[in-house]
Amino acid sequence: MTTNPQPEPVTMKPATMKKTPAPVDPSAPVVLNHVSRWYGEVIGVNDIDVSIPGGVTGLLGPNGAGKTTLIRLMTGQIRPSKGEVRVLGESVWNNPGIYRRIGLCPDLDSFWETMTGYEFVRYTARLAGYSAGDASTRALAQLDRVKLTHAKDRKVGGYSKGMRQRVKLAQAMVHDPELVVLDEPLTGLDPVGRREVIELVRELGEQGRHVVVSSHILHEVEAMTPRILLIHRGRIVAAGEVHDIRAMIDEHPHRIEIECDDVRALARRLLEFDDVIRVAIEDDAKRLRVETVRPDDFYSRVPELAIETGIGIERMTSSDDNLEAVFHYLVK
Amino acid sequence: MTAVWLVFRHTLWQLVWGKKILVVAAAAALPIGIAALVGPVLPDDDIQKIWISLVMGVFVQLMLPLTAIAFALGLISDEVERGTLLYLITRPNAKWTVVVAKCLAYLAVATAMILLALIGLYAVLRLKPGAAAIDEVGGIAAVAPALLLGAIAYGGLFLGVGTVFRKPMIVGVIFAFGWEGLLGNIPGQTRLLSIVYYIRIMIGRATNEGTRFMQGMHVDDGVGVPSATASAIVLIGIFLAGVAIAIWSFGRKQYALSRVQ
Incomplete structure (x- = not known):
């Protein structure tokens, strides 16, 4: 295993990232006032005191x-x-009238x-x-909006996972609610479906609706809104802009696995770059495990390297547990 | 009221096209099958006995509780199991509308099934010479009110059970075939705690043969036996209590917790 010098440990949070959320605004669309919920001895959420402003807000957490x-x-x-x-x-709670103004897309795949x-x-x-x-x-309008018009007369039982997800979105929006709450809406969608739903969420925000959308994947939330709430172990650990989170992630080593036909040659080339802090060749000598502190630069560089060196890259994946690392960092 | 109508219609459709109706249909076919088999070999004079025996035995003891178990017990819990209750409770309608609509759907299907089975049994027995005697002792019009009130009572009770308990099937089966089977047949005051007793009282009061049947089973031993009207009131009371419990429990429950996350 070869390593570059480790970067300085991150000690400062970006200025706009608030570890303690802003004071609760009682006029915000959603206000949680010191809310705790436990299930027997298990805590679901713990003393959450936050207001969620209008527009699109991502609820991000593992x-x-x-x-x-x-x-x-x-x-x-x-x-x-x-x-x-x-x-x-x-x-x-126990206020059915409010459901005229709320649309919910649940995480359950039930129909x-x-x-x-x-x-x-x-x-x-x-x-x-x-x-x-x-x-x-x-x-009909909502089915068209989620691109399901062609399948509207098919039974939901015969829908693919992505279609089921989209029909749930349609029912959440069918009554034109002021607040749309989407629980993991991208689950099960293919890349095209994801892009469409992301567009849809942004469109809802642009129309002046309030949207709360949950996900455990940072780049999904990032594509929908710059504003996020980070939740970890039942607590809101931070509230702020996504790019600040990205900055934190980028300052933490980002692990990427590469399968290629000449791992040693690629490892040598990669170590020439200062953002690459560690390269390990896996036991099977077919894969590299790379740690970089600037994943965006890294991803854009690899295709160029492959062309330049003639090394065949078969696969590049990220275990992407860096989000977990950020949470650890935030709750320390 | 629109919400009640919508949920009623949808529940009716679920009950009619669901698998559970096959169980109820099998129970409905049982007395008809028995009548078709034994009817031809029985003496003509016994036609009244077989009519009342099948009504008291198969209808009261089996079909009514089975219909309630199949249809009423799962009215709420099936939606919870399926995860579809969420779509009903996150709409701008009071929760009681869901309970009432589902209860009405049960009453419609249970009434239809019981009347169809009763008419089927009656039609088969009427094929036999001397079958007009059934009408003399009390035909469909005499026994149907008791059976329908019984179905209503079981339905209300099991709707309540299905809303309160997490595993309502176990409770329902134990009640229907344990509690009812045992208490309803033991001579003495404990019978007052069973639904089946009041149904039998109503049938017994409405038919001569039924009275004899009850005397044979020591159901009507003449001491402190309620009147048909009192029995009907008790059955309606059980139904109303069950529905009230269901509405109360449904309004308080947090159904999101009932599913494994």
């Missing part, structure tokens, strides 16, 4: 961080053990499987109080 619990609290599915949740100026996509969205529109005619018009 699996099990408490994102879904937070979403369930803000959509009135569960009651806080302590504290109060207010959405659009109203208490949300009445024998309904067609159109019947499903139309039914949810009818339940939201629209007349049969209006519900039909709205359902």
